[in-house]
Amino acid sequence: MTTYEKIFFLHDRIISAFIFRCMKKIVDIICNSMIQILIDTYERIIIWLLVVQYVFVNLIFTTYTQNIVLLKDLSAPLLSLIVFALWICGDLAKYGRWNLPRHGIVTATVGALLYWLIPTIAGTSTAYGTELWGRMFCYFVQVWALIRFMDSFEKMGLFLKALVITNVLIVGYGLTQIMRHDILVDLGLIPDWGAYVFVSTHGNPNFLAGYLVATFPTIIGYWFITKNPLLILTLPILALVNIYEVVESEARGAYLATAICIPLYFIILFLNRENLRFIKNELWLKLNKGLAIFAIIAILAGVVFKRDKLIAVPEKIYNQMYSIVDFESNYTNWVRLVFFQMALDGTLRYPVFGRGLGSFNWNMPETRAVWYHRWGVSHNTDHPHNEHLEWLHDGGILGLTAFWWVLVAYFWTGAKEIWRHRKGYHFPLILAAFLGPWMQWIQGTFDVETRWTGNGVTMWFTVGFVLAFMNLPVLLKESVEAKIEVKVQNPKEKKKIKVNLSEHFQPSQYLPYAAAVLSLIIIFYSIKAWDFWMADHHLRNNMGYTDAGGGTAEYAVKEAEEAQKLSYSTVSVYYKLAYSYLMANRLDDALEAYRTLQSFAPNYAQIHINLAYLNDQMGFRTASAWERDRASMIEHNTRNQRDAAAYWLQLGYPMRAIAHMHYCFTIERERLDSGDMFWYDRDNLLTELARIYAGVGKKDYAKFELKEALDFNSDNFNAALLMDELIGNDEAERNNLRERLEKNSPNNLALVVMNMKKAITEKNFGVGLDLAEQIANLLPLPQPGGQPVEAAQFLGNTILANLQTVFSANFRPEKCMEIAGWIYACQGRYGEAETFLSQAYYVSKNPQIVEKLAQVKARL
Known part of the structure; x- marks a missing residue:
């Protein structure tokens, strides 16, 4: 190394050392100032x-x-x-x-x-x-x-x-x-x-x-x-x-x-x-004496006016x-x-x-x-x-x-x-x-x-x-x-009063490390809190799209997916994500989301109910039945037991259906407050059990349950109609049933149905058709996107079976089609309803049919 190079190298070292010392001094001054500010203000902050x-x-x-x-x-x-x-x-x-x-x-x-x-x-x-x-x-x-x-x-x-x-x-x-x-x-x-x-x-x-x-x-x-x-x-x-x-x-x-x-x-x-x-x-006493007088006046005014x-x-x-x-x-x-x-x-x-x-x-x-x-x-x-x-x-x-x-x-x-x-x-x-x-x-x-x-x-x-x-x-x-x-x-x-660092002791050597660690914790928490906040905002948007219905299903899915990215361990996120997939008909994605959701909330019965409907759509009927059983175990009430019973009956397992129905009665007996909460539904439970017995050929068992149901609530028209159906051709027993209903429940709709069936059987088609129309007009039309009422199924099917007899006799076929179309609409079968009502209007040109058609088309 030449002399010139040595001088140049030494010059660089001196300059670097000088700059380093200056920078260190500046950093020390800044740090000490910040520490001094912290010492002076942290308690007030x-x-x-x-x-x-x-x-x-x-x-x-x-x-x-x-x-x-x-x-x-x-x-x-x-x-x-x-x-x-x-x-x-x-x-x-x-x-x-x-x-x-x-x-x-x-x-x-x-x-x-x-x-x-x-x-x-x-x-x-x-x-x-x-x-x-x-x-x-x-x-x-x-x-x-x-x-x-x-x-x-x-x-x-x-x-x-x-x-x-x-x-x-x-x-x-x-x-x-x-x-x-x-x-x-x-x-x-x-x-x-x-x-x-x-x-x-x-x-x-x-x-x-x-x-x-x-x-x-x-x-x-x-x-x-x-x-x-x-x-x-x-x-x-x-x-x-x-x-x-x-x-x-x-x-x-x-x-x-x-x-x-x-x-x-x-x-x-x-x-x-x-x-x-x-x-x-003295001031306290004077003011509160006045306040007490005001309170007394206010109470007296309240007694008089309110x-x-x-x-x-x-x-x-x-x-x-x-x-x-x-x-x-x-x-x-x-x-x-x-x-x-x-x-x-x-x-x-x-x-x-x-x-x-x-x-x-x-x-x-x-x-x-x-x-x-x-x-x-x-x-x-x-x-x-x-x-x-x-x-x-x-x-x-x-x-x-x-x-x-x-x-x-x-x-x-x-x-x-x-x-x-x-x-x-x-x-x-x-x-x-x-x-x-x-x-x-x-x-x-x-x-x-x-x-x-x-x-x-x-x-x-x-x-x-x-x-x-x-x-x-x-x-x-x-x-x-x-x-x-x-x-x-x-x-x-x-x-x-200021703490002078030079006169007292120097700050702890662990201060920088503590500050760094605590700062990282606060930053980490702030980021996660922000993510959780935004995830909940996306869920709110998801709920809005879901409630809106129509063509917003994909928007609801997008919002739920955004929420899931930000908050991946929250029950609410996965529940709404799975439901959004279900509404958007993305069945495989919905199934995966529901399975994940089960691991977060194994006790949530609604998850299993939704999974049951999802399995139905995917054709996994046995899995659907198992989910209904699981829901009835977690949320042990008559609603879930009856749902499971109806499903097992559809699959051809009547004994399992009967077992679920018997659980319903066990539920009622175990509740001390059942007189206020559940016994009003006992007649419906008995009627459903009777329908299951009738389906497996045990008519005597079915009649016994129906008698119990009518003894409990003579207004139950489903029980009375099923009893009338099971009686068959025994007119003496049917007359006993009619007399009993007329005595205990003269307004029972089953009486109208029985009179309709009697009129049609006796070829009195005009009276039978008027009674059929009277019953059909009592059935409510489901709200858009809603489900038909339970009565519309069984009662509607009974009327339709009797209308077939009148229609076959070629008695006022346009009226038969009008009544049948309205019953189909009340059952939620809007395509068939539109067909029948359109044919009825083509023949009769009745403007009332146009109103019914408009209501049906609004729900298609």
Whole structure:
């Protein structure tokens, strides 16, 4: 290397080193500045994020997706993740390590989360279990952050203002719905619901009630301590509106929680009444005296002018409370008992570790109670409608113990805080807020409110709010009366205090790695949340195309396929995808989608019913019968049993059909409330069983069942017609049947049919034809795209058989064709209907036939 080259090389090295040092210095300055900004601001940012989380999750809903409250589910974990990440990074920068508050509930919640990981990973539904675990983590982060960062009365006041503003908006919107003038619909911001709804921003009246019972106790407590004249006047009104909306929700668990906790609150206040005497100032007393007078006047005015509506409120409360123990007429009570039993049965198989978080839905066919028959309440539920039994089923004895550990920790630490403030200014507020979560847990003993994201955020936010009072001093009577300033650090003063990195310690060496990992987690979650959001939007479009019908099937398929690409493990996606394929006649694709769907929701009977129809179209009749059997096992009710019976009869297996029909009677006998729910259908079941017996030549058995049916309901014309058919040529027995019907059911349509048949048999064709027309005109024409009524088949076929006799005699053939054409139309056989009605019009030129033809052609 020459001297020149050496000099040039040395020059390059010096320049490179200089540039590198400058760049390093700049990066260090930028990083230190960012760390300094993080140290100075992360606590305030976290406080505001917690407020935003509470307000946003409770208020947000959208009609952009099929699930109007999906944004609650997606935003709550995201905001908690951001709080968690900021907290860790801020602590690592400021203190060199992450500081969880030393508190009993922190230990309990961390222990519970660590244990619940086991049934989440090892359970049968890992995807849904992970979602549940993530939600609990989201709630617990709220609690930890509030305990750590709510360290001043100013921050407490900020949370209370957010609570009141949020509550005003929610109950105000709910009131507009109660008055049937949904303000958002009237303003054109959302589409019309299409029916009366009372859900406010929470998607369901029960879930709205869960939010209210967790919130309005805090409003009552705030009323006792506030010195703001406006709040003194309005908070009691707001609390009463909350209670009124709880009543309107008809949520019995919320009624029970209110009946237990609110009297308890006022009893404890009375026992500690010395504390209230120094809290209530002269202004507070004057304003509330005026408010009390106004309330009395309002009640008296209500008694005079709106007495019926005023009386209806206590009547509604009484009826709903009584229905809790009413097992005769309230079928949802039986459904809850079934869910409770299923949870216990599932637990007995895996008592220690449980069956896995979110696995209740999966185990339904296996653990369904033999006496459970779905009517009106879906069996396809993710929850046993009892918070404690759900943790027992999902996590076993250890999982339930972990949950109880959290509850005991909250009760013990919350009670200690109440005791510490028993002589303090904030005692009524702490006590009231403490009871809010317990009210929701009481409601959760009978329902699923605690598993709803909006309610979960509200409840656990309140838990953290109560326990954060450990950071605040007790304001005693002397302090308040003497107006002595309590030494609580003002957040504005904190702005002036800066941690100098050189004077203290350097940030943790793990800060960059923690920041990188947490950032990746937040980015990953955000991407998946966006995908899920868009998938649900595509499903909403799919539902629109499906409902529109016509030539939109391919558009519905396209939307469902887009949703499946974005969210490939969701039951709703595959259900709509499979149904869209079925409507588009893509049978092989539909079959594949339904098989995939079965793996996600093995207990969903409707999947097997749809598969049965699909197998029919593909010619797999035995497979169709098996699917009907499976549906009747899962959703054990008379509808599915009768469907399976009819199908097995078509396949030529009458004994299997008879077995299914006998199941129907077993179902009725096993239900204690069958007198109200099912016995009205007994005559139809007996008639169907009789028809099966008649089909296999057992006429005596058939007549016996028909006699039972007519004894039970003499108005059943199907039973009477079948009995008339089985009687044959025995005129004496037919006359006995006619006399019996004329005596017990003179308006029975079967009498008209029997008189028609008698007139035609006696060659009195004019009378017979008039009676046939009278019966045919009673049959309803199916709606476009709808199915014909059951009576149109059997009754129509009976008339058609007798019309053939009249037509063969060449008596008014155009009238015979008109009546036959209309019967075919009522049976949904529109091609034959058009042919017969057209021939009838060609002969008679009757303009009424033209109207019937137009209705038929509109359905072709």
